[in-house]
Amino acid sequence: MQLEGIKALVTGGSSGVGRALALRLAELGATVIITGRDRARLDAVADVRPGKIIPVVADLADPAAVDTLIATLHRDHPDLALLVNNAGVQYLLDIAGDDPQKTLALAREEVAVNLAAPAALTIGLAPILKRQRQSTIVNISSGLAISPKASAPIYCATKAALGSLTRTTRYRMQDGKLPVRVMHVVLPLVDTPMTTGRGSGKMTPEAVANVITDGIAKDRDEVWIGKARLLRIIAAAVPGVAVRLLRNS
Ligand SMILES: NC(=O)c1ccc[n+]([C@@H]2O[C@H](COP(=O)([O-])OP(=O)(O)OC[C@H]3O[C@@H](n4cnc5c(N)ncnc54)[C@H](OP(=O)(O)O)[C@@H]3O)[C@@H](O)[C@H]2O)c1
Numbered sequence: 189m190q191l192e193g194i195k196a197l198v199t200g201g202s203s204g205v206g207r208a209l210a211l212r213l214a215e216l217g218a219t220v221i222i223t224g225r226d227r228a229r230l231d232a233v234a235d236v237r238p239g240k241i242i243p244v245v246a247d248l249a250d251p252a253a254v255d256t257l258i259a260t261l262h263r264d265h266p267d268l269a270l271l272v273n274n275a276g277v278q279y280l281l282d283i284a285g286d287d288p289q290k291t292l293a294l295a296r297e298e299v300a301v302n303l304a305a306p307a308a309l310t311i312g313l314a315p316i317l318k319r320q321r322q323s324t325i326v327n328i329s330s331g332l333a334i335s336p337k338a339s340a341p342i343y344c345a346t347k348a349a350l351g352s353l354t355r356t357t358r359y360r361m362q363d364g365k366l367p368v369r370v371m372h373v374v375l376p377l378v379d380t381p382m383t384t385g386r387g388s389g390k391m392t393p394e395a396v397a398n399v400i401t402d403g404i405a406k407d408r409d410e411v412w413i414g415k416a417r418l419l420r421i422i423a424a425a426v427p428g429v430a431v432r433l434l435r436n437s
Pocket residue numbers: 199200201202203204205206223224225226229246247248249250273274275276277278301328329330331375376377378379380381382383
């Protein structure tokens with residue numbers, strides 16, 4: 189779809205991949221609503237492209253705040269044509285550890301932000317997206333969806349579920365001949381605050397943002413980036429190897 193002149197929503201636009209993506213979309217001529225919990229961080233991104241980026245505070249772990257965000261979009265942005273479900277959290281936690289209460293709180297937050305919020309935004313904003321001549325939903329996943337690591341069990345599970353949700357949402361849009369494309373983006377390790385102190389050979393958020401916007405512009409269904417592309421090939425050729433590849437990463 190054409191990006192110039194459209195209205196987009198990028199969740200988690202205050203940092204990392206979401207920030208780079210919002211700035212790239214604005215550079216390509218889109219007006220971009222960005223969300224996050226921290227007003228100052230959102231404003232700092234908006235200040236880079238005055239008038240092109242609209243900051244909206246919303247805690248996606250809170251279902252009431254997600255409902256408010258959906259209502260705000262219906263009221264103020266009925267021309268929304270691109271939804272990017274990017275916001276995410278990853279906690280390293282021990283699913284069989286000795287502090288189940290703390291672990292449960294973190295696990296619930298991960299499910300809320302990484303899975304429940306994208307599902308709610310898809311359901312809540314579909315009426316707007318269906319009305320546009322052309323629109324796109326982009327769900328940001330991870331190579332960890334197909335090769336889960338032991339130390340982030342809930343994160344990996346939410347990303348695997350998001351991949352499934354992406355596919356079934358696409359089925360619904362295609363079967364109903366609706367003008368909504370649904371794009372699955374699978375990222376490798378990217379150099380953002382989420383991965384501080386971890387791994388090497390990371391991609392920059394800007395490089396990732398360029399590939400994603402290129403995929404949106406070319407109406408791609410699947411965009412596997414960098415080493416995630418290699419993982420996809422391994423998974424097709426030797427699934428058992430792929431599943432275990434990142435186990436202790
Ligand atoms: N970095 C990687 O290597 C990597 C690899 C594969 C997939 N991904 C995926 O890429 C996406 C972006 O990750 P990133 O690396 O850019 O992470 P990041 O730099 O930590 O940014 C995460 C974003 O999500 C927002 N967020 C977190 N919790 C939120 C909440 N409760 N409500 C609203 N917003 C919330 C944050 O804003 P506030 O904290 O200000 O609320 C921030 O804008 C995520 O879905 C992640 O799973 C990343």
